[in-house]
Amino acid sequence: MSDLAQAPDIEDLDSFRYRLRDWLKENMPPADPRRAPFRRMSDEEELALVAYHRELQRRLYDGGFAGIIFAKEYGGAGLTPAHQEVLNEEIVGYEYPARFQVPTFSPCASVIYEFGTDEQKRRHIPAILRGEEIWMQFLSEPGGGSDVAGAQTTAIRDGDEWVINGSKIWTTGAWWSDWGLCLARTNWDVPKHRGLSVFMLKIHQPGIDVHRIEMLNGSKEFCQEFMTDLRIPDSDRIGEVDGGWTVGTRWMYHEKSLGISHYFIRPVGSMRGANLGGPTPLGVARQAGRLDDPVARQLVGEAHTLQLAGQEATARIARGMASRKLSDQAAGISRILAGVLNTRLATINYELAGASAVAWDEQDQPLGDLGVEFLMRQARQIGGGTVEMSRNGVSERLLGMPRETRRDNDVAFREVPRSAPSR
Helix, strand or coil, X not given: CCHHHHCCCCCCHHHHHHHXXXXXXXXXXXXCCCCCCCCXXXXXXXXXXXXXXXXXXXXXHHHCCCCCCCCHHHCCCCCCHHHHHHHHHHCCCECCCHHHHHHHHHHHHHHHHHHCCHHHHHHHHHHHHCCCCCEEEECCCCCCCCCHHHCCCEEEEECCEEEEEXXXXXXXXXXXXXXXXXXXXXXXXXXXXXXXXXXXXECCCCCEEEEECCCCCCCCCCEEEEEEEEEEEHHHEECCCCEHHHHHHHHHHHHHCCCCCCCCCCCCCCCCCCCCCCCCHHHHHHHXXXXXXXXXXXXXXXXXXXXXXXXXXXXXXXXXXXXXXXXXXXXXXHHHHHHHHHHXXXXXXXXXXXXXXXXXXXXXXXXXHHHHHHHCHHHHHCCCCCHHHHHHXXXXXXXXXXCCCCCCCCCCHHHCCCCCCCC
């Protein structure tokens, strides 16, 4: 039975679509095709863009279209995943608050919504929906690689507070964000998966130093955070003490399932960030003056086929998980698809742009941005959990292949050999 059949008082999809379509025309500006995902900006431009996205998020909230599947009691629209899909279709061609979608809505708001107390949800979900809080993940650690459960950031209880010490890294945009979801170690005397807890923390406060990391391309979007005797109240803990891996497992699920999540806006035609606000392969070929070039036409056709196949495969995975025919571990398939396909799409755009993506002046800037995106293409297979980790998960948990041997499953974490944390 469909969600709508179970809740007949919910607005039907056609009515919702027409109402949304009219509202978008009146309230949201058309998308700017010149914006590319990895375009370098000055700090002033970046802050202005973040402020603009806060404004767009507030517009959605005031119009009743923010947080489609979040309950009305927490400021959401109280509708269904099907309504979110309608929004994903209708918002194509319009500006939307992209900086709020990942990781603010998924996985951060998703985790709070599923595991937070009623007080935590009432405090933060409406603020997120209004555009007042942008969230980041304090998850990866220096030297930790993909071993999330090996977190060495420590949280020690002191009465009704926790004292946190440690470092997190590769946090995109932490310098302009408001809150973080942090995985920390609360017990060193049990195996690593059993001694973790999850906390919410305000980023800009005494006890946290945010350092920006300059990349080879000049970008400073990534940050490293150093927490020194940071005190946070126990009321900002999510889930049980030492039960953070239960929360973390679902957290990782939301990271891997961005291509099928209904918690955030995902315009139709985009997979995990592909071409969000940037030119399509057809648009690149047109701008490069190569529409009559048979090689270019073949590349455009390949891109279209990849996008169509990726969308249909992702939709099939989503249906399988919703009907319980596939386990939640199938989200790993979606992560693999997104990583591989988006890497190839970035390469296709680069090849279509030609020399203008190798060396460019201000007039060629939109095509030149594609050269930077090409250099960053492998990031699509790393950020949000590596494709290699997803391959392991799919092989072991879906295909039943033998699990890799681990020597630390039943060993107290303090006894596990490891490198000293970076300070």
